[in-house]
Structures are given as structure tokens and as C-alpha cells.
Amino acid sequence: MSSNSLSEVRLWANSKERxxxxxxxxxxxxxxxxxxxxxxxxxxxxxxxxxxxxxxxxIAQFRMLWGSMKETVPSIEGFMQQYHMQCPMxxxxxxxxxxxxxxxxxxxxxEGAGGGARAVAExxxxxxxxxDSLKLNLVAVDxxxxxxxxxxxxxSKIESLPPDFAPKGKVRAWYSRLYAQPAxxxxxxxxxxxxxxxxxxxxxxxxxxxx
Numbered sequence: 001m002s003s004n005s006l007s008e009v010r011l012w013a014n015s016k017e018r019x020x021x022x023x024x025x026x027x028x029x030x031x032x033x034x035x036x037x038x039x040x041x042x043x044x045x046x047x048x049x050x051x052x053x054x055x056x057x058x059i060a061q062f063r064m065l066w067g068s069m070k071e072t073v074p075s076i077e078g079f080m081q082q083y084h085m086q087c088p089m090x091x092x093x094x095x096x097x098x099x100x101x102x103x104x105x106x107x108x109x110x111e112g113a114g115g116g117a118r119a120v121a122e123x124x125x126x127x128x129x130x131x132d133s134l135k136l137n138l139v140a141v142d143x144x145x146x147x148x149x150x151x152x153x154x155x156s157k158i159e160s161l162p163p164d165f166a167p168k169g170k171v172r173a174w175y176s177r178l179y180a181q182p183a184x185x186x187x188x189x190x191x192x193x194x195x196x197x198x199x200x201x202x203x204x205x206x207x208x209x210x211x
Contacts, residue, residue: 023069028083030065031076034058034090041101042089048102055093055100062094067142067183098179099149099172103156119157120210126151127203134196142183144195148175161209167202174198 012018037058041051066073073079076095080087097104130147138144148171155161155168174195178185187195 020069020072023065023072027062027065027069027073027079028085030058030062031080031085031087031090031094034062034093035087038089038093038101052100052102055102059094059098059100063098063179063183070182096176098145098175099152103153104172116157119154122154123151123158123206124203126154127199127206131196131199131203134192134199139187139192140183141178141181141185144187145175145178148178155206158210165209167206170198170202 011021034055037046037051037054040046041048046054066076076091079085080091093101126147130144130151133143133147151171152168152175155165155171161168178187
């Protein structure tokens with residue numbers, strides 16, 4: 001058969017279908033890349049600093065992309081099964097946790113003992129920003145989650161805090177709860193009230209601990 005008789009095979013018939021397949025390819029690539037990054041970090045193939053920066057970028061890309069294609073891909077687990085993907089570490093990091101392992105496990109290099117005054121100041125600022133945002137009725141997931149993520153990151157720098165520091169657990173619990181929701185999801189009145197209460201109590205305990 002001559003090459004002239006072969007016709008190009010396209011997966012799409014219009015621009016909308018083309019965008020769909022490109023998004024699926026991007027999602028596949030993000031999952032694969034995250035799996036490789038997680039395994040490289042476990043094997044000391046990448047520094048904690050490089051890992052954290054790359055992981056935060058992948059988490060943001062994943063959340064933005066998946067949020068725009070929930071109708072096409074309602075379940076990441078189903079997507080992985082459909083395309084025979086063995087990416088358990090990526091699934092945990094992107095879908096279940098939503099934070100780099102360096103933050104999740106409270107290990108961040110390059111900080112001196114106690115995390116330093118800068119880390120404490122950042123944590124105070126993130127607490128205040130989170131509480132002020134709720135009071136200003138900025139209650140959508142895509143408005144609150146980034147602030148809570150920054151708060152988690154700054155707390156993780158303060159090595160003098162006890163491993164079972166309750167305020168950190170409260171912030172992490174709320175972050176995980178909201179991270180599982182669509183970006184456009186808005187907290188109800190009772191949820192806002194509870195989150196604000198938890199943040200205020202966590203902030204007060206944090207201030208008492210560092211004094």
C-alpha cells in the first residue's frame with residue numbers, strides 16, 4: 001500500500017473535541033509526572049527544595065485542569081483504570097492530600113532551629129489573611145484553599161512546634177476537606193462560622209505557644 005493512499009486519522013471532528021483530547025493528554029501527563037517526582041523524592045533523586053517547588057506546581061496544574069473537566073472525568077481513579085495507569089503515589093498526592101510531602105510531614109530544609117522569626121511572622125500573617133477573607137465573604141474553595149495551603153507551609157517551617165500541634169491538625173483537616181470539593185464550591189453559613197471559630201482558636205493557641 002502506498003503512502004499516498006493513507007489518510008490522516010483524527011480523534012476529533014471539531015475544536016471542542018480537540019480540546020477534550022488535549023485536556024485528557026495533559027491530565028495523563030500530570031499524573032505520570034507526579035508519580036515520577038514522588039518516586040524520585042523517596043529515592044533521594046531530587047532535593048527537598050526542588051521537589052516541593054515542582055510538586056506545588058503540579059498540584060496547582062492538576063486542580064485547575066481537573067476542575068475544568070469534571071464532566072468528562074468525574075473520577076481520577078476511574079481515569080487511571082481506563083488508561084491502565086499505575087500511579088498510586090500521584091493519586092495520593094494530587095487527589096487525597098493536595099500538599100507536597102515536605103509540608104505534609106513537616107519537613108522543610110534550610111530553616112534554622114525554631115523556624116526563625118520570619119516563619120512565625122508569615123504564619124501570623126496567613127492566619128489573619130484567612131480569617132479576614134472569611135469575614136469579607138470570600139468563601140469559595142478556590143479563594144480559601146490557597147490561603148490555607150500557605151498557612152500549612154509556613155507552620156511547617158517552625159520546627160520548635162510539637163509534632164502533634166493541634167492548630168496544625170485543624171488547618172490540615174479543613175484544607176483536606178475543602179480540597180476535595182470543586183473549585184467553585186462555596187461554604188455555607190454554618191461551615192464559615194465553624195472554620196472561622198477553628199482558625200481563631202488555632203491562632204490563639206499558636207500565639208500562646210510561641211511566646
